[in-house]
Amino acid sequence: MREFAFELAVCAHLEADFDGVVSRQLGASLAGTRVMDVVRVEPGPEFEDRTRLTAGTVPDAAIESRVGVGEARYWKDCFDCHPERAREATDRAVETGFFESERRHGREYVRRAVRYPEHWFGELVGIENKPDLGNPGDLERQLRTDVSLGAFDAVVLATASHVTGAHLHRIPDEVGVWRFDQENGIDEVVREPTPLAPDEPGVEPVGREPTRTEIRTASPVEKARLRRRIAERAYGKGWRTYDAPACANAAAGEYAGARDLPFCEWKGRFVHPAAECGVDCPGHAAADPLDLDLDAERDRRTPWVRDPAGYRRRQAGLDRF
Ligand code: SF4
Known part of the structure; x- marks a missing residue:
């Protein structure tokens, strides 16, 4: 459980020194199962527009949909994804205030309450926590995946261990290394990260057998979409995702x-x-x-807004007719 306490400490210290969004345990791949321990999202020029929109996550399918800010359209005509996913995204988008909804002849029509602020976030930094480098688990493979996919602008390893040359040798050169103290924060920047290339195609390992690794190429468009999903999820989720223990101690x-x-x-x-x-x-x-x-x-x-003003011109009126 030391890893959990370490992760809370990393998040708390990052948040103290930073004016953007810090979140934890976010999916960070297109076809695989990579989950990044901590993500730091820098604010972009439209950050305030995003804070006004909703405190939660805007569903990706809603952003990608053909629902526009002008004339309301029948929701089913606006999605290319599975109808269940489209329905879910519509409901969630209405709930968060990204869509406005009205009924016409028993059908639901939707429009965007506002243009989605695509430039609300800037750089994304992925931070993998490994307090004890003597117990690395899958660390090397995970970091190689992060570097070859290149969805983040930079990737850093945070550890409480003394970092030796042998450790550095096993970590991809592009990955930065912080020696982190739970009480004092970043104790030593052992190595600065090398910027990755999110705008260029990436390669994601998707399956591993003893003799070969299956890979998948990720286009810049797919990576941009993944980055937006990570940023949206980070904004809605934050890092305080634990329950309150029901215990006198x-x-x-x-x-x-x-x-x-x-x-x-x-x-x-x-x-x-x-x-x-x-x-x-x-x-x-x-x-x-x-x-x-x-x-x-x-x-x-943090600059996250708990009760944003929203953009909705009127309440979603499912009971209007
Ligand atoms: S003593 Fe109570 S608070 Fe402490 S770990 Fe056990 S259940 Fe949780």
Whole structure:
């Protein structure tokens, strides 16, 4: 569970020194299963337009759809994806205020409440956490995938270990390395990352057999779409995605000024509530869930807006007719 506490510390410290969006555990590949531990999204020139739109994630299918800002159209005519996905995206887009909806003759018609601000985000930095380099797991393969796909502008490895030449030898040259201290943040930049090329085609390994690796080429258009999905997901999700433990020994902890982190008095450390808390824990003492207001804390600490004004000209009127 040390990795979870390390990840919270990385997020809290990044957030303290940065005016953009920090999120964790985001899908970062097109056909594979790569999940990036932490993502830092720099604000772009239209960031404020994005904060006004919705606090959540705008569905990718809604952004890609033919729903425009002008005349409302029958929702089914505007999507090329599977009807279920289209329906889901329409509902979600209406709920978030990206689409406005009206009924005509029993059919739902939709229009965009606003043009999507494509330039709301700038650079995306992927940060892979590996507190203990003595226990690297799949690290080398994951970082090679990140570099060859090149969806991020830069990729960094954050570790609490002393970094040796042998470690560096196993990490792709393009990957930056931070020695990270949970209390003090980045202790040493062991190596700066080399900028990747998100605007150029990339290569993604999609299957691995003992004698060969199957690969897939990713076009710049696919990568741009993946980047937007990562940025949107990061904006909607943030990094405070843990539950409040229902235990008398749980307390709200703090890292780098970020409050309401899950600390356990009994274990004397930060805990991963979903994995560690519950009746199976020997220290568990039933109580009401810890009172954490994670959205308020995110709103207080970051440019993310909890209750945006939105752009909707009128309430979605499904019951209008
Ligand atoms: S359930 Fe266990 S780990 Fe979680 S707060 Fe209680 S004592 Fe700590």
